[in-house]
Every structure is written in C-alpha cells, then in structure tokens.
Amino acid sequence: MLSEKSTTTVRATLPAVGAAIGTITERFYERLFAAHPELLRDLFNRGNQAAGLQKQALAGSIAAFATHLVDQPDDRPDVMLNRIANKHASLGVTADQYKIVHRHLFAAIAEVLGEAVTPEVAEAWDEVYWLMANALIAIEARLYEERGVLAGDVWREWTVAGRIEETADCATFRLRPADGAPAPAFRAGQYVSVQVGLADGARQIRQYSLSSAPGSEFRSITVKRVQGDPDGEVSGHLHAHVREGDRLRVSAPYGDLVLDTGLDTDDAPLLLASAGIGCTPMLSMLEQLAAAGHRAPVTVVHADRSPAGHPLREDHAALTAKLPDAAAHFWYESPEPGHPADRTGLVDLTTLPVPSGTRAYLCGPLPFMRAVRTQLLAKGVAAADIHYEVFGPDLWPAQG
Structure with missing residues (x-):
C-alpha cells in the first residue's frame, strides 16, 4: 500500500x-x-x-x-x-x-x-x-x-411516538418517520445519530444504539443522561425537553457491531457482554435471536452500579429467557439483598463456562471491554471473534 x-x-x-x-x-x-x-x-x-x-x-x-x-x-x-x-x-x-x-x-x-x-x-x-x-x-x-442516500444526506425528521422512563437517568424514546414512509431497515447492534438544536444555536449530534429489534413497528433509542464535567449537552436536552409528539432529526442507521449471520455462524455459541447503557445493542440482538429461533448457547453478561440503575433490566432478563439455551449473569457494585456474592463487584468470568467457538460482542466503557476481552482471550476465545462498540471517541487504538 x-x-x-x-x-x-x-x-x-x-x-x-x-x-x-x-x-x-x-x-x-x-x-x-x-x-x-x-x-x-x-x-x-x-x-x-x-x-x-x-x-x-x-x-x-x-x-x-x-x-x-x-x-x-x-x-x-x-x-x-x-x-x-x-x-x-x-x-x-x-x-x-x-x-x-x-x-x-x-x-x-x-x-x-x-x-x-x-x-x-x-x-x-x-x-x-x-x-x-x-x-x-x-x-x-x-x-x-x-x-440509498446521497453522500452526507442522511437526515430525516422523526416523530417521538412515546417516551418511557426506564431509570432515574435513562429514558427510551420510541420513534417513527414523520412523513409516514417506511423506516429504513437496520441490523441488530447498529446505531443512529440524533441532531438537536441547543439554546446557543448549535446543532449538536450524538449516536445512540437502536434498542428495538429489526422489523419492529417503532425504532427505539434508550438515552442515559450524561452527568459530569461537562454534562452531556444532547442527552440533557433530550431528557429535559423532548416529549411525545415532538420531532427529532435522526440519521440513517450505521455501525459494524452486528451479529454474524449465515449457515456457518447460525449455530455458533454467543456471548453478549455489556455495562451500563451499553446493554442497548445487546437488547436488539437478543430480540432478533429470539425471533429467529436461535438454538445455540447464548451467554448474557451485564455489569452495572445497582439493579435500580440497570437500564431495561426486565427486558434484558425476559429476552434471555425466550432463548432455549441462554443464561443471564448480572454483576452489580451495590446489589440487592440475596444477590449472589460471586456476581458482586466487577465482572469475573473465571467460573463462567464459555463454549468452544464462542463469538463475543462487547459494549460499554473501555476499561470494562478491555477487562472482558482479556478474560475471554484467556479462556480461548479467538481475538477475531471478539467484536466491540465504543460510545464516543474510540480510544482503543490510542491505548493499545
């Protein structure tokens, strides 16, 4: 080259x-x-x-x-x-x-x-x-x-058809095209960009994974309000100002963290690991797997601060339960009474069986994904079979 x-x-x-x-x-x-x-x-x-x-x-x-x-x-x-x-x-x-x-x-x-x-x-x-x-x-x-769009012309107006408060700092927005035309197809795990107008005239853009399944009536995004230094401009605007009936500018769906499909991969064991709001693409994948009748083993791993802060927790467990050979393992830093001691704190895959040939999909903060990837490699999962998505700038190349 x-x-x-x-x-x-x-x-x-x-x-x-x-x-x-x-x-x-x-x-x-x-x-x-x-x-x-x-x-x-x-x-x-x-x-x-x-x-x-x-x-x-x-x-x-x-x-x-x-x-x-x-x-x-x-x-x-x-x-x-x-x-x-x-x-x-x-x-x-x-x-x-x-x-x-x-x-x-x-x-x-x-x-x-x-x-x-x-x-x-x-x-x-x-x-x-x-x-x-x-x-x-x-x-x-x-x-x-x-x-099917011209270069750069990825935006459409969408109507907020519903809003659901998932946790104290997470809300799901159910979207449909404002013009009534069919919503563009997407693959489980992909995201859209959302552009909002702010008080100072800026039109800031952020990416949010689609938490609904391909083929569903609505497109759903679950947004966590970013609080810190600085606070999230777009997530804060969505939480404070966007309600049912409002309109949003939303891009076509993109993203390469998608389930492998085909005759050689349909029977592969899967591991879907997430932390925090990183569970959203995994929910879409689980729903797609359930709809497709996936019968190979699926291991679901999620880490969060507490059960109350786990976005879409009930959906996460219920979709896993729809699969014939799947198990969910949730780790919490501050669990409820009775939560297993070995699922408290940081994710530790030491005692978790990971079948040979497993394909893994990771989404969450970079330290979490690096730790899970290291553990999966130690368990014999091929590096080429570990896929990840980063919310925000991808610092993995910068940090090795």
Whole structure:
C-alpha cells in the first residue's frame, strides 16, 4: 500500500511523530475550528473536545494506521477503518471535508515539528494521510449507497411516538418517520445519530444504539443522561425537553457491531457482554435471536452500579429467557439483598463456562471491554471473534 520510499521515511520518523502527535492534533483542532467554527458548533462533539477525548482518538488512529502500514505492508486495518467510516457516515461526513482536514493537519505538523518536516518527510506522511482518507471515503461512499442516500444526506425528521422512563437517568424514546414512509431497515447492534438544536444555536449530534429489534413497528433509542464535567449537552436536552409528539432529526442507521449471520455462524455459541447503557445493542440482538429461533448457547453478561440503575433490566432478563439455551449473569457494585456474592463487584468470568467457538460482542466503557476481552482471550476465545462498540471517541487504538 505505502510506497517503498515512503515506508522507509515513515518508519524512521514514526517515533518523533508519535511522540508529538498529541500536540499536533491539539494544534490541528485549534486551526480547524478557527477557520471553520461551524464544524465545532454543528458536527464535532463539544463535550469530547473540551475533555480532550477526540484529540486522543484522532492521534491514536493516525499512529495506529501508520504503524500498521510499516509493520504489515500487504494488509489494511479494515476493522478500524470500518468503525471510523460508519461513525462518519452517521454524521454525514463528505469527501470534500477530508481536504479541509488535510490542510489544517499538515499545517499543524509543520508548525509543531518545524525544520524536521523536510519535503521528503512531508511527502511520505502525505501519502499516509491520503491512503487512510481515500480508504475511508470509499467505505463511506459504499455505506451511503447501501442506504440509498446521497453522500452526507442522511437526515430525516422523526416523530417521538412515546417516551418511557426506564431509570432515574435513562429514558427510551420510541420513534417513527414523520412523513409516514417506511423506516429504513437496520441490523441488530447498529446505531443512529440524533441532531438537536441547543439554546446557543448549535446543532449538536450524538449516536445512540437502536434498542428495538429489526422489523419492529417503532425504532427505539434508550438515552442515559450524561452527568459530569461537562454534562452531556444532547442527552440533557433530550431528557429535559423532548416529549411525545415532538420531532427529532435522526440519521440513517450505521455501525459494524452486528451479529454474524449465515449457515456457518447460525449455530455458533454467543456471548453478549455489556455495562451500563451499553446493554442497548445487546437488547436488539437478543430480540432478533429470539425471533429467529436461535438454538445455540447464548451467554448474557451485564455489569452495572445497582439493579435500580440497570437500564431495561426486565427486558434484558425476559429476552434471555425466550432463548432455549441462554443464561443471564448480572454483576452489580451495590446489589440487592440475596444477590449472589460471586456476581458482586466487577465482572469475573473465571467460573463462567464459555463454549468452544464462542463469538463475543462487547459494549460499554473501555476499561470494562478491555477487562472482558482479556478474560475471554484467556479462556480461548479467538481475538477475531471478539467484536466491540465504543460510545464516543474510540480510544482503543490510542491505548493499545
């Protein structure tokens, strides 16, 4: 993929670029938003920008892609690229925006590294950038085509047909297309982007997994109010202001954390592990499995602070019970009286049987998924059979 000349240059300069990549991405975003404030207002997550999470994710993805190019020149990190492309498609990212990113990113590189950026170095890293950018552009074009939309034109008006208070900080919004046309099909585990207008005029976007099953009458999203520093702008707006009868701008469904289907996978044992609001894609998967009459073993794992804070807890247990060979294992930090002692605290799979050939799907905070993945690998689950979804910037490449 990368030319031999550029490979040599990138390999030689990767330590220096890697050491400075955090500073480079920080300067990049400063330049980008100074020139295009509308991108921070209406596209990028302002909360993640304030916390520095988007900077970490960008730095990690660039470093991971460049390292992959020099270490495995005949391969391409398609898992990482597909995850990024799905997120971009749900936001309506278009090919011309990559030119804007390129201009400000390379200005930041030159500013931070100074004279070390010789014409040869600039040419090599320019090749890295466009290999990654063009791969993403191609994947995103395919995703738009599959959805039958023009590039970037992913938004439709949806009506809130109902609102259910699941817990003190989680609410489910049942949605249907405002124009009465059929809702777009989706695969269990996928998400949509929701765009809301805020008091300062910004139109911020966030992704929420579809917690309903494919083929259901409504599309449902279950939203947890994000409280912290800063509080979640979109989740806070949805909880405070959106009621039955209101309208929302919702994207077409995207996401690559979906159940494998086919003759060679229908009989595979499954493990669905989640924590907190990460249970939402698992609910959709369980409902699909139940509707399809899935008969292979299914192990359901969930971790939460308490039973009262476990979103859709009754649905989680009831859908598991619909499957002929399935068991649910819930861990709580503060359980109810009588809860099993070995299901208290953090998830520990030591005594949990994991059948050979298990395919695992994970969703939740990154530390939870890293811990579960490590335990699954120790139990013999193949790395290729462990799939995950991150809510927010994907920091896994940045943290190894």
